[in-house]
Amino acid sequence: MVIRTEGLTFNFGDQTVVKSLSLQVPEGAIYGFLGPNGAGKTTTIKLLMNLLKTQHGSIHIFEKELQSNRINILSQIGSLIEQPAIYLHLTGKENLLNRALLLEIPAKRVDEMLDLVHLKDAANKKAGQYSLGMKQRLGIGLALLSDPKLLILDEPTNGLDPNGIIEVRELLIKLVTKYQKTVFVSSHLLAEIERMATHVGIINHGELLFQGSIEELQALSQPLVQIEAENTVDAANFLKKNKVDVADVNEHQLFVPYTDKKQMGEINALLNQNGFTVYSIGKQQKDLEKLFLAITQNA
Amino acid sequence: MKGFILSFRSEFYKTRKTMAFWSSVLLPLLLCLLLFIGFYSKSDQISKEPGVMLWLQFSGAILGIMGTLILPMLIVFVAYSVNNIEHKADTWKTLFSLPISKLSVYGAKYFYAFFLIFVCLALFVLFTLGFGNLLSVVKPSLRFSEYHIEGVLTRVYFKLFLASLGILSIQFLLSLLFRDFLKPMGIGFICTISGDILAGNGWKYAYLFPYSHPFLAIQSLEQGKNAKPGPGGMPEIAVDFFTKDIGVSLAIALLVFVAGYFIVLKKSVK
Numbered sequence A: 001m002v003i004r005t006e007g008l009t010f011n012f013g014d015q016t017v018v019k020s021l022s023l024q025v026p027e028g029a030i031y032g033f034l035g036p037n038g039a040g041k042t043t044t045i046k047l048l049m050n051l052l053k054t055q056h057g058s059i060h061i062f063e064k065e066l067q068s069n070r071i072n073i074l075s076q077i078g079s080l081i082e083q084p085a086i087y088l089h090l091t092g093k094e095n096l097l098n099r100a101l102l103l104e105i106p107a108k109r110v111d112e113m114l115d116l117v118h119l120k121d122a123a124n125k126k127a128g129q130y131s132l133g134m135k136q137r138l139g140i141g142l143a144l145l146s147d148p149k150l151l152i153l154d155e156p157t158n159g160l161d162p163n164g165i166i167e168v169r170e171l172l173i174k175l176v177t178k179y180q181k182t183v184f185v186s187s188h189l190l191a192e193i194e195r196m197a198t199h200v201g202i203i204n205h206g207e208l209l210f211q212g213s214i215e216e217l218q219a220l221s222q223p224l225v226q227i228e229a230e231n232t233v234d235a236a237n238f239l240k241k242n243k244v245d246v247a248d249v250n251e252h253q254l255f256v257p258y259t260d261k262k263q264m265g266e267i268n269a270l271l272n273q274n275g276f277t278v279y280s281i282g283k284q285q286k287d288l289e290k291l292f293l294a295i296t297q298n299a
Numbered sequence B: 001m002k003g004f005i006l007s008f009r010s011e012f013y014k015t016r017k018t019m020a021f022w023s024s025v026l027l028p029l030l031l032c033l034l035l036f037i038g039f040y041s042k043s044d045q046i047s048k049e050p051g052v053m054l055w056l057q058f059s060g061a062i063l064g065i066m067g068t069l070i071l072p073m074l075i076v077f078v079a080y081s082v083n084n085i086e087h088k089a090d091t092w093k094t095l096f097s098l099p100i101s102k103l104s105v106y107g108a109k110y111f112y113a114f115f116l117i118f119v120c121l122a123l124f125v126l127f128t129l130g131f132g133n134l135l136s137v138v139k140p141s142l143r144f145s146e147y148h149i150e151g152v153l154t155r156v157y158f159k160l161f162l163a164s165l166g167i168l169s170i171q172f173l174l175s176l177l178f179r180d181f182l183k184p185m186g187i188g189f190i191c192t193i194s195g196d197i198l199a200g201n202g203w204k205y206a207y208l209f210p211y212s213h214p215f216l217a218i219q220s221l222e223q224g225k226n227a228k229p230g231p232g233g234m235p236e237i238a239v240d241f242f243t244k245d246i247g248v249s250l251a252i253a254l255l256v257f258v259a260g261y262f263i264v265l266k267k268s269v270k
Helices: A041-048 A067-074 A092-103 A108-116 A132-144 A162-179 A190-196 A214-220 A232-241 A261-273 A288-298 B002-015 B019-041 B051-089 B102-138 B150-177 B182-200 B210-227 B244-266
Strands: A003-012 A015-021 A030-034 A056-061 A077-080 A150-154 A182-187 A199-204 A207-213 A224-229 A253-257 A278-284
Touching (some): A003 A041, A030 A041, A030 A162, A030 A190, A041 A056, A077 A132, A092 A108, A132 A162, A199 A288, A207 A214, A207 A288, A232 A253, B002 B051, B002 B102, B019 B102, B051 B150, B051 B210, B102 B244, B150 B210, B150 B244, B182 B210
Parallel strands (some): A030 A199, A077 A150
Antiparallel strands (some): A199 A207
């Protein structure tokens, strides 16, 4: 595991912002850390970067305890936390050169980064004149400067236009597949994470509600047979008596786990033959967006 | 140690194009230049003065307000600028997630502020001497070359530097903690005025109040000047570094540095 936390808890005053978090980020993963705004994502990331002091629980990065191996661990992490931290009175290139100086990295690498994040033409422009997207790209360039093994990015596509979002996504996928990096990326947009993540953790109100591979997340979203009928409650009770599982019932519809088309026909026949008029019947797949909402709202 | 040097170099790199750095260079340059122009234009009236008086007037014009106003305000500004550069860019989180110890990052910033004040005071010495000698070249009637003030002036300014460390450390911590300019500026201004009043009225515990120290440093100089007419008619100006106020200034600087470090360790980085 590249990142492993156990029982990580953090309080701001008497408010618990992160509750007993146990993250497991395997090597070579793009780990999507998903949650609505204010769920505790940034706090978690600051704990991982040792910007906030761990109050309860433990953090291991590269299988080493964070507090006692701080400098060694931080030297292998590149990070972008909230809006990029950029000196606006310096040019884009000077921002990179300053960081290169601090990290003892040859200046040659600065040009490579400018190239990578497409800022070569704006290299000598003051960062204060950069657009939001350019600042974000410079922030990513700064994070990648030391060629870190682990990248921790907090909402890296915030404020980017669709092209920019696609570029960042492709860059991250390339970093993992071609250069064997591990990426921990937070977002409040599921669609964003779904397109690139190999692993997902969903957090809300400081609690980890789901953690696993993207396939495991998709598997949670089982297809259902959606039946619109005359009297849904009676129909549901009738189906149960006839040994058919009912997943959910409301005033207008009832839901049965889907197995195949034949099963759908049988249910239809069964209801109609026993005096329950079926208005409509069909297969319904819950998409991840709804699943995400369901997971975060039920908590 | 390497982390400290890297951070210190980075501090210079970041500020080299800002007022934080240039104020330390421009302030002595402009003040000494103004003084040069002033002396040049009234050279006829003062041409009869002996060299020693010329030097005392020339350097005293700045030193007179240095202790009460210029130095404390410069300290407030420098302490604010070196911290504000991180507040403004939201870069504290980056600084403290560098693979460099927090002590090095914090210490480098702290000493960079010291360094800027040191540079500024050193340039005051240099420009005072430079412009004084320049005056005697362009106006040979002014007999600046009669007397050599280099040694005394250097010691006076060095004492001022030592006297400023207490204030600097307090202002540094205030600027580190508060994002806005008004709090450290307001506190610094009120304390400077209070310090001047306390020291000016000869309150016997003024040496315990850091904002009185630059004033006290200048004051002791004037007392010394009057007390000792030296050999050969030249007044001998004694500069005593080992005074109570300097001791307090250094103690406060050390104490606040250590306290500040623990505050930085405990403080959550925004």
